[in-house]
Amino acid sequence: MNGVSASVDRLGKVVLENVEEMGKIFLLFLSVLAWMFRPPLKLRNIFKQMEFVGVKSIFVVVLTGTFTGMVLALQGYHGFKMFSAESLVGSTVALGMTRELGPVLTSLMVTARAGSAMAAELGTMRVTEQIDALYVMAANPVKHLIVPRVIAGFLMVPLLTVVSDFMGIVGGYFVGVHILNINPGIFIRNITRLVDLNDIYSGLVKAATFGLILSLVGCYKGFKTSGGAEGVGRATTEAVVLASISILVSDYFLTAIMF
């Protein structure tokens, strides 16, 4: 009996801690919103973060997008061939990329690349007292450090998703047309016929939400770091894990809402 109550106790504690953490991240979001519209805007900081989150992620997003599209085409062909519907490979790749895999894989890659860096950078600033230095100089760290990163995440993940969607379709086209010998005209026509602009929009709404999540989680974990180098390492790992899980869970709910 004792063992059971101890497990329930532990489970309750974990749930409570997580709920509390979610609440704190939401409060951070509100404070980001409040500081975002208070002039002066730190445009230089914002552009610097946009370059880091966006421009520098292009290569990895192009790679993941292309290969995902190529795999989708191969797998789709395998299935559709069973009932002679190979011509649907193009539209399947395009729908899969725009609605689901483009935004999810892009944001997971950006989490690994930029979300982790946000946690590590802010965590290092915390343990080397640079964040305290901001407070001492009467400068708000949320405005200086977190607002630019959250704006960058919110704007750049959808843009990267567009790149990923496009490259996925190109990859699918390459495999479908050049390797599996699907007629290129039919491949393209099925895409334009079956993929709606709403499919693309819903993917981009997801991407913007995921961008918000990964930057907020990265900043939150970095900001509350304590305990030296070990603490920075822990914050980085926790940021990637929490952001990735939050992205996948919220993906289900966003899909359910926009279905």
Next chain:
Amino acid sequence: MIKLVDLHKSFRTQKVLDGLDLEIEAGKTTVIIGRSGGGKSVLLKHIIGLIRPDSGEVLIDGTDITRLGDRDLNEIRKKFGMLFQEAALFDSMTVGENVAFPLREHTRMKEEDIRRTVADRLNAVGLTGVEEKMPSELSGGMRKRVGLARAIAMQPQIVLFDEPTTGLDPVMTEAINRLIIETQKNFNLTAVVISHDIQSIFTVGHRIAMLYEGKIIAYGTPEELKASRNPVIVQFLAGSIDGPIRIM
């Protein structure tokens, strides 16, 4: 000017400040001494509102900053400069940008005036032509000097020094001590220095306060402290293992 009244602060079960009272004289250098991990940095962070006490008052020019909201607290903070233990320079910015940071944040100075002020402050700490360097390219002593230049950029009334000479060689320690003395005199600052370097204490301090077990147990001029018969102070100044201060 700075008055701490009955400050209490605990972290979990550990009592760090236990009814601490201290009045810091304006225009003088007060050195707070005490054991490593004895709450000196915590005390300093209370003075500038980085940590709020569990109870008690921190009065800056008569205003209790423990009750202030962020906006009012920031107004009070503009009177302060602080040199952190490892200088806490922003490592994504150049030395020049670091020193210019408070000026850009709080004044509408023209770029040219900012550049001149930055060069001026760097000069005051004995550095020239380092504006374009990154903090990672500097030695520990240079970083601290840049940190001091940034702390005095806005000509504050009060500058807090968190262990300014820890980790420096004896020559650099002496150089930093001289810098503290000169800066205090030239800018007519109220300086609060935290240290456990006995040599430095007597070089820079006009007043010395000893923090022990969460309270200030002695306060006075360096001479008064040297003449003290309090066994804790005697043991601390002599650096002796035997005495009331227990080694944990």
